[in-house]
Amino acid sequence: GNSVTQMEGPVTLSEEAFLTINCTYTATGYPSLFWYVQYPGEGLQLLLKATKADDKGSNKGFEATYRKETTSFHLEKGSVQVSDSAVYFCALTRGSARQLTFGSGTQLTVLP
Amino acid sequence: DVKVTQSSRYLVKRTGEKVFLECVQDMDHENMFWYRQDPGLGLRLIYFSYDVKMKEKGDIPEGYSVSREKKERFSLILESASTNQTSMYLCASSWVSQETQYFGPGTRLLVL
Numbered sequence: 727g728n729s730v731t732q733m734e735g736p737v738t739l740s741e742e743a744f745l746t747i748n749c750t751y752t753a754t755g756y757p758s759l760f761w762y763v764q765y766p767g768e769g770l771q772l773l774l775k776a777t778k779a780d781d782k783g784s785n786k787g788f789e790a791t792y793r794k795e796t797t798s799f800h801l802e803k804g805s806v807q808v809s810d811s812a813v814y815f816c817a818l819t820r821g822s823a824r825q826l827t828f829g830s831g832t833q834l835t836v837l838p
Numbered sequence: 839d840v841k842v843t844q845s846s847r848y849l850v851k852r853t854g855e856k857v858f859l860e861c862v863q864d865m866d867h868e869n870m871f872w873y874r875q876d877p878g879l880g881l882r883l884i885y886f887s888y889d890v891k892m893k894e895k896g897d898i899p900e901g902y903s904v905s906r907e908k909k910e911r912f913s914l915i916l917e918s919a920s921t922n923q924t925s926m927y928l929c930a931s932s933w934v935s936q937e938t939q940y941f942g943p944g945t946r947l948l949v950l
Contacts, residue, residue: 732880758937769842769928769941770881777937815880823869823888824937825896826930828880 728753728820732829739806739836747801747832749790749816757818759783759792759799760826764813773801773814806836841865842942844929850948857916859945861929868934870912872896872904875926875944887912888934919949 733748751759758777762770774783779794788803799816816829845860861870869888873881873896883896885904893904901923905913912931916923926946930939 730880760937762941767943769943770930771941772938775938819937823871823886823894823934824932824939825871825883825886826881826939828873828882830878830880 728757728818728827730816730818730827730829732816733832735831736833736835739834741808741836741838742805743836745801745803745806745810745834747814747816747834749799749801749829751797751799751816751818753797753818753820756794757820758824759790760817760819761788761790761799761801762815762817762828764815764831766812770815806834808836808838810834811836842929842931842940844927844942844945846945847943848946848948850950851916851919852950853920855916855919855949857919857947857949859914859916859927859929859947861912861914861931861942862910863912863929863931863940864910865931865933865940866909867931867940868909869932869939870906871930871932871939872902872912872914873928873930874898875928881928884914919947921949923947924949 761773774785776783776792871886872884887906929942
């Protein structure tokens with residue numbers, strides 16, 4: 727079946743550090759891949775997505791590339807800010823209603 | 839802006855009570871979803887609906903039911919609440935032609 731394995735957290739970084747959160751997936755067919763972010767006290771919101779192999783999604787300085795050969799979709803940001811502190815979820819689509827399968831989430835804390 | 843609202847942010851109920859969680863979206867989305875979020879487990883799909891009066895089981899439907907009488911409203915029902923249903927519940931919606939889901943702020947349910 728479909729599954730998403732996400733880097734264990736929590737992750738603590740200093741401001742302006744480089745961020746990588748690893749995500750690998752198992753899926754039948756060719757799912758779309760997503761990163762969602764959950765800021766404290768809020769619901770999830772879409773951060774970026776990629777719909778086919780070698781696509782790069784990007785938003786707010788974050789990037790992730792759909793790598794079919796390694797079944798990965800790692801999230802990166804060159805210089806994190808305190809405001810990036812949140813929980814990050816990797817996800818893929820499946821099924822007729824495009825249901826999402828989520829990873830376990832990674833808590834990121836950025837210190838000033 | 840897409841808006842998904844949930845009836846309560848926090849709810850405290852007793853074991854055995856019947857609990858209703860309501861979700862309303864204002865963007866004429868066909869698809870609506872209920873997830874529960876637990877630490878270390880990410881989000882897991884309980885039920886979803888792709889049209890009025892239509893419903894499909896997700897990955898963990900046991901102990902839950904749903905109702906969709908109007909397109910904009912999707913209710914999650916705990917017929918007899920139990921302590922293992924203490925969790926954060928998130929509602930989401932999407933257009934059938936797109937994969938991006940829009941999430942509500944969540945309801946944190948405590949069952950005593």
